[in-house]
Amino acid sequence: MTSKQRAYLKSLAMKMDAIIQLGKGGLTPENTKAVDEALAARELIKISVLQNCLEDPKEMAQVLAERTRSQVVQVIGKKIVLYREGKKDKKKIILDCDPGMDDSMAIVMACKSEALDVLAVTTVNGNYPAEVTCVNALKVLEMIGRTDVPVGKGMVAPMVRATPKDPFSHGADGQAENFLPEPTTPRSPKHAIDLIIDLVKANPGEVTLISTGPMSNIAMAMRKEPEIIPMIKEIIAISGMFGLNKYAFANCTGDTPQSEWNVFVDPEAAKIVYESGVKLTCLGLDVATHFDVNLTDDDIAALDASDKPEAKFLRQAIRFVNNRGFEAYCTSIDCMAVAYAIDPSIVETFEGHVGVETKDGLTLGMTVLDARHHFVWKQLPVVHIGRKADHAKFLHLLMELVLQ
Numbered sequence: 001m002t003s004k005q006r007a008y009l010k011s012l013a014m015k016m017d018a019i020i021q022l023g024k025g026g027l028t029p030e031n032t033k034a035v036d037e038a039l040a041a042r043e044l045i046k047i048s049v050l051q052n053c054l055e056d057p058k059e060m061a062q063v064l065a066e067r068t069r070s071q072v073v074q075v076i077g078k079k080i081v082l083y084r085e086g087k088k089d090k091k092k093i094i095l096d097c098d099p100g101m102d103d104s105m106a107i108v109m110a111c112k113s114e115a116l117d118v119l120a121v122t123t124v125n126g127n128y129p130a131e132v133t134c135v136n137a138l139k140v141l142e143m144i145g146r147t148d149v150p151v152g153k154g155m156v157a158p159m160v161r162a163t164p165k166d167p168f169s170h171g172a173d174g175q176a177e178n179f180l181p182e183p184t185t186p187r188s189p190k191h192a193i194d195l196i197i198d199l200v201k202a203n204p205g206e207v208t209l210i211s212t213g214p215m216s217n218i219a220m221a222m223r224k225e226p227e228i229i230p231m232i233k234e235i236i237a238i239s240g241m242f243g244l245n246k247y248a249f250a251n252c253t254g255d256t257p258q259s260e261w262n263v264f265v266d267p268e269a270a271k272i273v274y275e276s277g278v279k280l281t282c283l284g285l286d287v288a289t290h291f292d293v294n295l296t297d298d299d300i301a302a303l304d305a306s307d308k309p310e311a312k313f314l315r316q317a318i319r320f321v322n323n324r325g326f327e328a329y330c331t332s333i334d335c336m337a338v339a340y341a342i343d344p345s346i347v348e349t350f351e352g353h354v355g356v357e358t359k360d361g362l363t364l365g366m367t368v369l370d371a372r373h374h375f376v377w378k379q380l381p382v383v384h385i386g387r388k389a390d391h392a393k394f395l396h397l398l399m400e401l402v403l404q
Helices: 003-013 029-042 057-068 101-112 130-143 192-202 216-224 226-231 246-250 261-265 267-274 297-305 309-323 335-342 391-403
Strands: 020-022 044-049 071-076 079-083 091-097 116-123 151-153 207-211 234-237 280-282 347-356 367-370 382-389
Touching: 003 044, 003 071, 003 079, 020 029, 029 044, 029 057, 029 079, 044 057, 057 071, 057 079, 091 101, 091 192, 091 335, 101 116, 101 130, 101 309, 101 335, 101 391, 116 130, 116 192, 116 335, 130 151, 130 309, 151 192, 192 207, 192 216, 192 226, 207 335, 216 226, 216 267, 234 335, 261 267, 267 347, 297 309, 297 391, 309 391, 335 347, 335 382, 335 391
Parallel strands: 020 044, 091 116, 091 207, 116 151, 207 234, 234 280, 280 382
Antiparallel strands: 044 079, 071 079, 347 367, 347 382
């Protein structure tokens, strides 16, 4: 908030009456919820702290601002003024992920973007067991002060097969050995599948699902409540490899020569989602693991100079992968899906008929693109496939959100 904006909001607040009173009970879940609802309805509100409240108004204002994702305009005596910009034009998303260092950075990007309204983070078995991925999501949200975002723990295994061993390691903690503090925020009492179903039903035609892990949660939500399928606005996924450049094959992340990890872990789930009829944009290894996704020396220096915990997280992740012989792109693969949700011009896409291989063997988890001029298998589902990414624009957006 600029000084000019703050001055304008102060002038508006002078004419306002306090609509919420905080008494001797101080800050409670009930009055915090009331403040959140008032901000949603009005954007700018005044709060009165009663004489029988022993808590410091300035400290209360800071806590309320953190809990409601608002900004403190001013605190004068026993009066608090808060502001939160409305969400009218923001894209509603659910981020379904398996953190993972790059999923962790995807959460950071999504939650810090003014273009996105993160309704929930749902976690799934993938890079690590479901309990670990759920805890890691909570850790990241606490790190960036977004404990308002509910986290739902999801599927603990693929739909019909055992969980494969990931040939790539994200470290002892699953987060590039950043070793974030254990979270104090509880996860949602709802299973991830039910959280997806309920949020889609509550916002029909408005919710974009961003999938950066195996598609087990999404597929099971579709199986459990098929009526949500036409209610989903679109799905943007880090999913597949389509042989469009050498990186698609050289950087295969599944444990076969022809697969991408998220599809390889649960190909049956991917097949259900690919064939669901929901608009699906697949950003595969062709664009997400390109060697052009590497930060400059100036970018690294900016991360080193920043006091933001998310900047320190990314810097440590880069050290972690570099020390193991990998490039920095490994730390931000899943961020490409969030970046595309924010700015679709970052990735050029095309439509293609794609099938998912579910048979065991060399090609398990392969996403087969029928790119023939003639005799195309039109019974295969049509998906939108990432052909080419503007990696400079992507990295600029990543750095901007991490450092802001």
